[in-house]
Amino acid sequence: MKPTIEAVTFDVDGTLYSIRRMVIRHFLTMLPVADFFKDLHKVRDEMRGLGPFDDFRQEQARRLAQRRNLSQEQAFNQVIAVIDKRWMRVFKKVRLFRGVRSVLTELGRRKIKLGLISDYPLKEKIRGMRLEDIVFETSVVSEQAGALKPHPASFILAAEQLKLKPERILHVGDREDCDIEGAKAAGMIAALFVQGKTPPQTKADFVFSNWKQFIPILEERKMILKS
Numbered sequence: 001m002k003p004t005i006e007a008v009t010f011d012v013d014g015t016l017y018s019i020r021r022m023v024i025r026h027f028l029t030m031l032p033v034a035d036f037f038k039d040l041h042k043v044r045d046e047m048r049g050l051g052p053f054d055d056f057r058q059e060q061a062r063r064l065a066q067r068r069n070l071s072q073e074q075a076f077n078q079v080i081a082v083i084d085k086r087w088m089r090v091f092k093k094v095r096l097f098r099g100v101r102s103v104l105t106e107l108g109r110r111k112i113k114l115g116l117i118s119d120y121p122l123k124e125k126i127r128g129m130r131l132e133d134i135v136f137e138t139s140v141v142s143e144q145a146g147a148l149k150p151h152p153a154s155f156i157l158a159a160e161q162l163k164l165k166p167e168r169i170l171h172v173g174d175r176e177d178c179d180i181e182g183a184k185a186a187g188m189i190a191a192l193f194v195q196g197k198t199p200p201q202t203k204a205d206f207v208f209s210n211w212k213q214f215i216p217i218l219e220e221r222k223m224i225l226k227s
């Protein structure tokens with residue numbers, strides 16, 4: 001039987017590394033911008049699924065400015081200062097979940113194409129996660145596609161760049177409302193990575209909580225060939 005998938009795309013934050021662990025480790029760096037993050041998350045949650053916007057960052061700045069009583073330009077620049085600069089600095093020491101790197105290497109060895117689909121900029125993070133040697137045939141930043149997950153735009157763009165039909169792609173993420181909803185809306189197969197309890201309702205094709213289980217699950221479900 002032909003295996004089902006030819007590519008795997010991954011969400012980054014909370015899927016490849018622990019956000020909680022990073023926040024704890026970099027508490028002092030992040031503390032001064034905790035309020036900013038709270039407001040930004042509210043704005044982004046409001047914008048989830050909307051769009052695509054011609055200029056996502058400007059629309060985000062417009063909404064953030066209202067919430068924080070700033071000019072749109074100030075809000076725009078705050079995002080650059082915090083997201084593109086300060087946050088990326090803490091990435092220099094990020095530690096991947098155990099097993100992630102060997103999953104990426106093993107999938108590559110088996111000629112499964114790899115991709116990243118994230119709501120936040122990726123270039124610095126790939127370096128910080130020390131994954132520069134892994135070939136990602138697509139790395140889509142959803143705000144550059146104009147719309148955050150679960151809008152299907154970034155998933156569709158990833159499929160185009162992988163030159164595959166969405167149904168041949170498995171997307172892995174940690175958020176039901178972003179990754180699973182979005183991947184499914186685009187016609188992909190979806191896997192939910194959870195730490196702790198399985199959510200009571202999931203549209204994911206499977207749920208897992210340990211990266212070491214990932215390849216065996218794909219083999220068992222005949223998504224990839226046994227080797």
Ligand SMILES: [Mg+2]
Nearest residue numbers: 011013014174
């Ligand atoms: Mg995530």
